[in-house]
């Protein structure tokens with residue numbers, strides 16, 4: 001898909017970027033040292049040029065978005081991740097668990113625009129049985145058969161498997177049979193044991209996260225992948241994280257989109273850590289695009305990086321800005337100041353003003369055609 005505008009030639013004052021540029025232009029894979037060199041460079045325009053080159057080679061000027069709704073059935077969680085402002089103990093102020101009817105009603109409320117995706121994630125509840133989650137999905141499928149259900153992070157899958165005394169495979173099969181169509185990418189954080197021990201030592205480790213994702217992919221369930229950055233990790237930890245994802249993708253091809261997530265420290269135990277800057281957010285998008293050469297999509301999640309930075313990211317390697325969302329809890333509990341949702345027309349405007357061509361996709365990146373408040377998906 002060729003870009004529609006001419007490019008100026010690659011240029012940099014940073015000699016460490018020259019050999020990396022040669023590899024990128026030749027279509028060769030970058031290695032660990034290249035990743036560290038990219039993080040060490042302050043020539044963001046040169047790195048952005050390379051990421052944009054790869055992005056346009058894959059997608060031309062197309063920028064994807066979707067019309068989705070987030071549903072967080074419970075914020076009750078047995079884990080106490082230091083990175084988290086969302087999870088609560090069962091009797092703590094602000095804790096909630098939706099009755100099934102309430103969750104189905106939540107799905108139906110929001111903007112009048114017909115959503116094509118429900119994005120469902122929540123806490124690790126100590127008492128809710130596996131059946132609650134299967135019934136939740138079955139009920140949604142019954143009421144909204146046309147909507148794609150993207151539900152349960154690898155962390156939730158592993159936790160529910162443990163509680164139901166099932167293997168990861170059997171848990172995923174039950175979820176798929178109930179109506180789960182794909183999985184989101186959350187809970188990956190940073191795979192490094194050292195960092196995980198500091199920010200989320202109650203969660204499954206990096207290898208378990210990757211194995212759960214690989215099992216889902218082998219069952220035919222696509223997933224996304226994320227990385228939480230901007231806390232106590234080093235550049236080497238980020239490169240390690242990206243290359244471990246790339247290795248699984250070589251094996252399964254099941255990841256659709258990589259979403260770098262900036263750490264929001266407000267109301268977490270790590271509140272003393274400053275928020276990420278726009279420069280760091282843009283750098284993360286660009287380096288992800290360059291290292292993850294086998295991931296089709298890199299998403300600039302507007303809720304997390306603000307609509308303004310997400311718009312700029314569309315010129316630094318990102319080809320997707322996520323969706324309407326409608327109601328976001330996880331980042332807003334951690335102090336996000338972005339709106340909780342956006343209208344379809346706002347997303348179209350953001351993309352168009354970034355000089356890209358908006359493309360409404362469903363979860364599997366198929367074209368969505370709308371008329372009034374209904375939609376059809378090109379299959």
Ligand code: SF4
Pocket residue numbers: 077078079080081083084085086087122123124155200203
């Ligand atoms: S990050 Fe997830 S697993 Fe950890 S405390 Fe928060 S909700 Fe629970």
